[in-house]
Amino acid sequence: MNQFSPSQLGYFLDFDLWQQAKNLLDFQIKQMDKNQHYNTLSMFYYKQVASRGTALGTQKYFKQRVANNLFYGLEREFAFYDYVIPKSHLGLRNYKFFTYPMRILYYSLGLYLLKLSQELLQGYVKKNDRLNCYYGGNLNFTNHSLVIKYETTFYKPYYKNFKKDIRQQINNNADNKIVIKFDIQNYFDNVDILVLLDKIDRFSKPSLKEELRFDTSTKEQIKFYFNFISSNKGGIPQSDNDIISGLLGHIYLIFSDLVIDTEICKYSNLIEEHKIIRFVDDIFICINFSINTDKQQQETITDSITSHISDILHYELGLKLNTKTRLYWLNNSNQKEELLKVLKKVSPEYYAHDDESEETPENKIDNIFNEIEKLKTSSIDVSLGSDGSLQEEILKEVYDNSVNQLLSKQEIQDKIELTFTNFNFDLVKVMPQEIILIISKNQKTLSKFVLFLQNKKNLTTRDVHLIIKFLCQTNFKNKNKVLFKKLKYNDSFRHIASVYEESKIVSDAPGYYQLSATQINILMSQPHIIEQIRLRVFNEKIGAYSVALNHLLNEIHGICMLIDKNNTNKNKDYNAEHAVKYLAFTGVPHDICIDTRNLFDRRNRNTVSHPGSEQNIAWGVTKDEYIKYRNAVGQCLKILLCSP
DSSP states (O other): OOOSOTTSGGGTOOHHHHHHHHHHHHHHHHGGGTOGGGOSHHHHHHHHHGGGOGGGGSHHHIIIIIITSGGGGOTTTTOEEEEEEEOGGGOEEEEEEEOHHHHHHHHHHHHHHHHHHHHHHHHTGGGOTTEEEEBSBOOOEETTEEOOSHHHHOSHHHHHHHHHHHHHHHHSSOTTEEEEEEEBTTHHHHOOHHHHHHHHHHHSOHHHHHHTTOSHHHHHHHHHHHHHHTTTSOSOOOOTTOHHHHHHHHHHHHHHHHHHHHHHHTTTTTEEEEEEEEETTEEEEEEEEOTTOOHHHHHHHHHHHHHHHHHHHHHHHOOOBOTTOEEEETTSHHHHHHHHHHHHTSSTTOOOOOTTOOOOHHHHHHHHHHHHHHHHTOOOOTTTTTSSSSOHHHHGGGGSHHHHHHHTSHHHHHHHHHHTTTOOGGGGGGSHHHHHHHHTTSHHHHHHHHHHHHTOOSOOHHHHHHHHHHHHHTTTTTTTSHHHHHHHTOTTTHHHHHHHHHOOSSOSSOSSTTOOTTTTGGGTTOHHHHHHHHHHHHHHHTTOHHHHHHHHHHHHHHHHHHHOTTOOSTTSSOOHHHHHHHHHHTTOOHHHHHHHHHHHHHHTTBTTTOOOOSSSOOBOOOHHHHHHHHHHHHHHHHHHTTOO
16 A cells, blocks of 8 residues: 555655666666767766665665655755756757756656656557657657667657658648748746646546546646746756656647647648648648649638647647747748758757768868858857858768768868867857867867866856866866866856765755754654645745745744654644743753744744734745744754754
């Protein structure tokens, strides 16, 4: 029988799924040795700490930290940090850095939702030949076991199929065909987790939901977790090499795929065939009109379909299209050519070798240097690289193994040195990963670039991103040198740099106040106290200090009731006077005892607890006030939980 209550993750999340999530992440880490796609910030950190994570693979760890929800209070061990990475035109994309245990937990919840959705994805959606929808993997369970291998975890075959499908549509029967490219505004930030859960609930088999305990309590737990990691802002997190966010983003749009497909089928007498081709949120809808339709009919149908799709995305999923959404008539040679160019730039973070290219590696090298020469003579501009002045797909050819091998030849290294002489290294920001890979082939050029980075002052997001890309490209060999220190002293990145430098998984001080792991053992089997910790930490994170203060009081009150040996009538009539008396008895300094007494009184003047009256005015709790009381509770617990 399940020992966990409906308010705990262990109610629906079991150790087997936790283990499989860990195996998935560990498999990704192992790919770093043979696939540079995995050479990213998070993965280098995970690789550094994974060998010390044997405790995470035990049932004891899962029960005592994860299943009981205690992880919410372990703010160092289960940490996550927000940062941003650059986009084109000075845009910024929200990213998250998860500690190793927190990433496994996130993967666990994603795999749980996959279990619920797999029958719909494989047994229904995949059988619809009008839907060609992909993400950066193909995770699936066989006999309750997650299939973990290259073919299910790596993006490239699915990205290539996605592009191949679109090219086939462009090149076949183009006379009466249109292609609509939909661009969703800040997709991952706007995914509504409650809508996702409701859709999964609506379309999953009742027997499966019963088996997996997918009920109202479970939905509430999952929703709470996602609100927690987003600080109540919504969305699903984006992290480097995060296959689970790609999966969840894919599942979310499956529900719109089905509705859109139904909408287009209403015009079956005027449309010969259609395809919905999608890679996560990159959506292409190809419509081949019947030969008996004229231009006006085609335009009318297209206008109706696109308007309905916009409505479907908005009202069904809470998503909005942006101005990059475009319509291409394939019988127009200019528009067809433009679409082929656009296709090369779709999901620019990915690279897939063009099987149709007949260029030799030598020609590719020449093209790469031509692009760098163009870049060298460019002036820095916010639109550089996204205005068509640079052919990004050419520089991405550095990932081709044959090209990479040529870059190591002496004559090419000499050419690199010559090309990057008098080069403005700020221009590397246009395509940092690709250009750094080229620079790294020539030691003299590399030394100049490192000096350029070391001399950077007042780092911007783009500067930080450049340093991270360099460290990843060089396997963090400069970790303890100047560049890594620059990250440590950057306000927006210092927490992540500290976690990387500490390189611990199971910390001696996991983050519950300043207490050691041993001191918090007593709390592991106290669900009512853990629940107060969970709610306190969440409201603290979102700045709801009046609510957080109530849970803070309940937390210290509950712990005093638990360990006060004089509290023989557990939970009955144990008030502020009893708690403060016990604190004084155990040696808590008088000023802290008084702060705790005042905490009880402040709760009674808190607008969340009481509406107030003419005689007793209630007022909200400020951040500074809350922190004062929180520090007092932390000092109390340090003494109480050290007491014999």
